[in-house]
Amino acid sequence: MSQESKVSNQSTEPPRGATSASEAAWRDGEVEKNLTDALHPSESTSQGTPPSNTVPNNCNSECFKPLRFGVDSLYLSYLGELSPEIDEAIKELKQIAQSSELHEQVFAQYPVDAHIFEVKDKGARFFPYILEDNAFRIQLSRSRSMPLAYVKLSSEYLTHVLPFDAEKALRRIVEHFGAVHESANVGRIDLFVDFVSPVDMESWDRHAWVTRASAISAYSNERIFSGWVIGSGGVISCRLYDKTLEIEKKSKKYYLHELWKQAGWNGKDKVWRLEFELKREILTQKGLSKLSEVLNHLNGLWSYATTEWLRLTLPNPDDQTRSRWPIHPLWSYLSSVDWETNDSPLSSRFNAARVPGDDKLFTMSLSYLISFMARENIIDWEVGTAAFINALTMYHGQKSFNLGLPFRDYIREKVAIKARLFNSLLNKNDAKEQAELEREARAYQKQSDGD
Known part of the structure; x- marks a missing residue:
C-alpha cells in the first residue's frame, strides 16, 4: 500500500475557529521529505506523471472566475542589534503597560513615522517587546543570537500595497529600533486565489485529494460546509474555503467586497479562497530565504504546491494507481494562475489605526x-x-x-x-x-x- 493511501481516524484541530465536519483524517507519516525542486521541474513528478496546467475540454471559463490573487500574510525577520537607548525606552513603556491603573497604561505607546504602536504588556519567547498596529506586529529581541525583529505584516495592509513596497516601509521602521545587517528573511508567506465557481466544493470526498500532506479534513460552520484543510500544522498547508462565509461569521473583512466588485464580482455569488501557507522550512529547502528571492519565484512555489504537493483529482475506482487519476477541471484552472501577470486591484485606502468600522x-x-x-x-x-x-x-x-x-x-x-x-x-x-x-x-x- 502506498503512503498516500494510508487512512486513520485521527483528526486535526479546526483552523481559525472552524468546526470539524468529520473526525476522519488522512495521515501518511511523511512531512516534506526529499522534496522535488519545483523551481526547475523535471519532465515528470515524483508521482510518475508530468504536472499539467492544461485546461480539460470538458470545462470552459464558466468553471472558474478569478477575482484576486496575491500574498495574504507575510512574516519577515531582520538580523541586527537593538539600540541600547531604544531598549531602555521600550522597557519603560512595557512597564507602564503592566501598570494596574488604566490611566497609566494609556501612555504605553511608541510613535514611528505615521504609526502609533501599542506597546504590549507581555512579550514572546526570545522577544521581550511587542509593538502592534493595523499594519505591523513587531517583536523585538535584545539577544544577538536572535533576529533584531520578527514582524507580521497584516493581510489588510497587503491589500493596499504590494509586498515589496510594504517591506520598504517596514524596513524604515525597523532601522529606527537598531542596526539592521541584512535584507529581510521570510519566515512565512501565504499565497491565495479568490474565485467564483459553480462547482460544488463538497462534491468529492477526501480520497480525491492526492497529496503528501499528513492530514485532510472537511469543515463546516453552523452545519454549512465551509471548506477543506490539507496538511494542517505542517511546513506547507492548504485551505480551500468559503471566504464570504468566513468574512460574515468571523473576520468581518468587508473591505474585500469592494475589491472583488472591482474584479467583476456580482455581490451575490460565493467567493472561495484557495490558500497555501508556506513556512520557512519549505522555502529554505527550495533555496529561498530572502524576500526578493521568494517574490521572484512565486510561480515555482505555486506550481510545486498545486502539482506536486497537492492535486485535486477525479477518482477512478477501476484504477488503484492514484497518480494516474485525471486532474479535476477546477484544479487545472487554479494551478495555472500566472503570478507574473498579477494585476489584482489594490485598496485605495488604508488606516494603520485599528479602529472599528x-x-x-x-x-x-x-x-x-x-x-x-x-x-x-x-x-x-x-x-x-x-x-x-x-x-x-x-x-x-x-x-x-x-x-x-x-x-x-x-x-x-x-x-x-x-x-x-x-x-x-x-x-x-x-x-x-x-x-x-x-x-x-x-x-x-x-x-x-x-x-
Missing part, C-alpha cells in the same frame, strides 16, 4: 439607543436622542464624582484608553514630559557648573 460602531450604538427609547416609552427620534444623552451624562457624571474626577477628565481618560488600543491618538504624558525637562535642565546645569 461604521457598521460595527453605529449598529451597536443604535441598538443601545433604541433599547433606551423602548424602556422610556419614547418613539420620537429627537426626543429620544436628547433624553439618552442627558441620562448618559448623568450616569457617568455620578461615576466620575465618585472617583473624584472632573467629568471632562473622566471622559478624556476613557478616550485615551481606546486611543491606545486603536492606535488612533498619541496620548501625552504631561507629568513624564515635565520630569524629562527637569532632568535635562539638571544635566545642563551640572555640565555648566563643571565648565
Whole structure:
C-alpha cells in the first residue's frame, strides 16, 4: 500500500475557529521529505506523471472566475542589534503597560513615522517587546543570537500595497529600533486565489485529494460546509474555503467586497479562497530565504504546491494507481494562475489605526439607543436622542464624582484608553514630559557648573 493511501481516524484541530465536519483524517507519516525542486521541474513528478496546467475540454471559463490573487500574510525577520537607548525606552513603556491603573497604561505607546504602536504588556519567547498596529506586529529581541525583529505584516495592509513596497516601509521602521545587517528573511508567506465557481466544493470526498500532506479534513460552520484543510500544522498547508462565509461569521473583512466588485464580482455569488501557507522550512529547502528571492519565484512555489504537493483529482475506482487519476477541471484552472501577470486591484485606502468600522460602531450604538427609547416609552427620534444623552451624562457624571474626577477628565481618560488600543491618538504624558525637562535642565546645569 502506498503512503498516500494510508487512512486513520485521527483528526486535526479546526483552523481559525472552524468546526470539524468529520473526525476522519488522512495521515501518511511523511512531512516534506526529499522534496522535488519545483523551481526547475523535471519532465515528470515524483508521482510518475508530468504536472499539467492544461485546461480539460470538458470545462470552459464558466468553471472558474478569478477575482484576486496575491500574498495574504507575510512574516519577515531582520538580523541586527537593538539600540541600547531604544531598549531602555521600550522597557519603560512595557512597564507602564503592566501598570494596574488604566490611566497609566494609556501612555504605553511608541510613535514611528505615521504609526502609533501599542506597546504590549507581555512579550514572546526570545522577544521581550511587542509593538502592534493595523499594519505591523513587531517583536523585538535584545539577544544577538536572535533576529533584531520578527514582524507580521497584516493581510489588510497587503491589500493596499504590494509586498515589496510594504517591506520598504517596514524596513524604515525597523532601522529606527537598531542596526539592521541584512535584507529581510521570510519566515512565512501565504499565497491565495479568490474565485467564483459553480462547482460544488463538497462534491468529492477526501480520497480525491492526492497529496503528501499528513492530514485532510472537511469543515463546516453552523452545519454549512465551509471548506477543506490539507496538511494542517505542517511546513506547507492548504485551505480551500468559503471566504464570504468566513468574512460574515468571523473576520468581518468587508473591505474585500469592494475589491472583488472591482474584479467583476456580482455581490451575490460565493467567493472561495484557495490558500497555501508556506513556512520557512519549505522555502529554505527550495533555496529561498530572502524576500526578493521568494517574490521572484512565486510561480515555482505555486506550481510545486498545486502539482506536486497537492492535486485535486477525479477518482477512478477501476484504477488503484492514484497518480494516474485525471486532474479535476477546477484544479487545472487554479494551478495555472500566472503570478507574473498579477494585476489584482489594490485598496485605495488604508488606516494603520485599528479602529472599528461604521457598521460595527453605529449598529451597536443604535441598538443601545433604541433599547433606551423602548424602556422610556419614547418613539420620537429627537426626543429620544436628547433624553439618552442627558441620562448618559448623568450616569457617568455620578461615576466620575465618585472617583473624584472632573467629568471632562473622566471622559478624556476613557478616550485615551481606546486611543491606545486603536492606535488612533498619541496620548501625552504631561507629568513624564515635565520630569524629562527637569532632568535635562539638571544635566545642563551640572555640565555648566563643571565648565
